[in-house]
Amino acid sequence: MEDLELQKIWKAYDNKLEEIKVLNLQSWALNLRSLETIQTYKAKSKLNALATFNLWVVVLGIVWILFLGVLVYGNRFQNPYFSVSVSVILLFTIIAVWAYIRHIIIIREIDYGQSITDMQKKLAQLETSTFQSTRIVWLQLPFYTTWFWHNQWMSDPKFWLISFPITMGFTILAIFLYRKITQENLHKKWVRKLMMSGPEYTSVLQARDFIDEIEKFKRDIA
Amino acid sequence: MDTLTAREEFLRLILQNKRIIIKICNSYCPDKNDREDLAQEIIYQLWKSGKNFNAGYSFTTWMYRIALNVAISHYRKGKRAGQLISFPEKPIDIADKRDGGIDMEEQARLLQQFIQELKELDRALILLYLESKTYREIADILGITETNTATRISRIKDILKQRFSTLNK
Numbered sequence A: 001m002e003d004l005e006l007q008k009i010w011k012a013y014d015n016k017l018e019e020i021k022v023l024n025l026q027s028w029a030l031n032l033r034s035l036e037t038i039q040t041y042k043a044k045s046k047l048n049a050l051a052t053f054n055l056w057v058v059v060l061g062i063v064w065i066l067f068l069g070v071l072v073y074g075n076r077f078q079n080p081y082f083s084v085s086v087s088v089i090l091l092f093t094i095i096a097v098w099a100y101i102r103h104i105i106i107i108r109e110i111d112y113g114q115s116i117t118d119m120q121k122k123l124a125q126l127e128t129s130t131f132q133s134t135r136i137v138w139l140q141l142p143f144y145t146t147w148f149w150h151n152q153w154m155s156d157p158k159f160w161l162i163s164f165p166i167t168m169g170f171t172i173l174a175i176f177l178y179r180k181i182t183q184e185n186l187h188k189k190w191v192r193k194l195m196m197s198g199p200e201y202t203s204v205l206q207a208r209d210f211i212d213e214i215e216k217f218k219r220d221i222a
Numbered sequence B: 001m002d003t004l005t006a007r008e009e010f011l012r013l014i015l016q017n018k019r020i021i022i023k024i025c026n027s028y029c030p031d032k033n034d035r036e037d038l039a040q041e042i043i044y045q046l047w048k049s050g051k052n053f054n055a056g057y058s059f060t061t062w063m064y065r066i067a068l069n070v071a072i073s074h075y076r077k078g079k080r081a082g083q084l085i086s087f088p089e090k091p092i093d094i095a096d097k098r099d100g101g102i103d104m105e106e107q108a109r110l111l112q113q114f115i116q117e118l119k120e121l122d123r124a125l126i127l128l129y130l131e132s133k134t135y136r137e138i139a140d141i142l143g144i145t146e147t148n149t150a151t152r153i154s155r156i157k158d159i160l161k162q163r164f165s166t167l168n169k
Helices: A003-019 A024-029 A035-044 A046-075 A078-111 A117-146 A151-153 A158-178 A187-193 A199-218 B002-016 B017-030 B032-052 B059-079 B104-117 B120-130 B135-142 B148-169
Strands: none
Touching: A003 B017, A003 B104, A003 B148, A024 B148, A046 A078, A078 A117, A117 A158, A117 A199, A117 B059, A117 B120, A117 B135, A151 A158, A187 B017, A199 B120, B002 B017, B002 B032, B017 B032, B017 B059, B017 B104, B017 B120, B032 B059, B059 B135, B104 B120, B104 B135, B104 B148, B120 B135, B135 B148
């Protein structure tokens, strides 16, 4: 088979497209004149759906931030353990919410007119970066075991035998998880089991593979 | 697109090149119902990105970029959702029977099937080649070098030819 033959087959297919009604494009495209159609489609668009999901996370995150803020403010440092613990949790929540806000901005700024490899890489990076930038929340884990501490406890041996070791254990666990749950370790079974075995995991993993594939594709081959 | 006339003109250009959209949809979307969704998404993105279109640039090149970007993203989402892969029903109806061999209709169906078996980026590459785009244009649309484009196209053509020759044996 010659090169020309491939193009001949393609040409025949192309010519036929003129005659058949594969999609009702014309009428749909003409509908674009109406603002209503644009708005409806905007809501349907998949990237917008992702932005909407992120927006909901941001809204819930802000509610949580406000709640924690009220707690910190209400306590007025009467119990320093409570104030410091809740403030640290608050700080990590703000970082996570900021990551989601950044993603919404990136989604809104996506330009489909870029070259295919650049655009697809950006989209795939977007999928993996939520995972990467939110893993910092693991570090707040030990502070969930300290907010109820009290000065009086310090003289109680039970505190040093039970509460303190538990917090230390959570601290080691938090640092371990923060260091180990990375994109590079996504292929490991335990990370997969711990993090997500559902579609979100698959999506991050596939995005990562796709980034590798794009890199390979961009590289000149001999 | 500030004026109504400019919008009308833009829409006319999209419709004038609608075959590009149809071919890309057929190549990235095996499911007929899903294809319509993809086509609408492409037109919507073209419409939305219209304000960024540089008149000094080739309209079809810009259109290929957007349409392929949308199609690849759509395809990847479908792959994640496990909707793929089924091969298309007869995509076209070409009656050009050739003596002794596979008829043109069958050849076109097979060519589409073989293209659908390629990876998404290779698929874009061969589509642009079959659309008679120059290596330079293809390289520009995909964001790779011309040398890379030429080498990859040559490899994909070999794969396609091999697939056809296996069938003819």
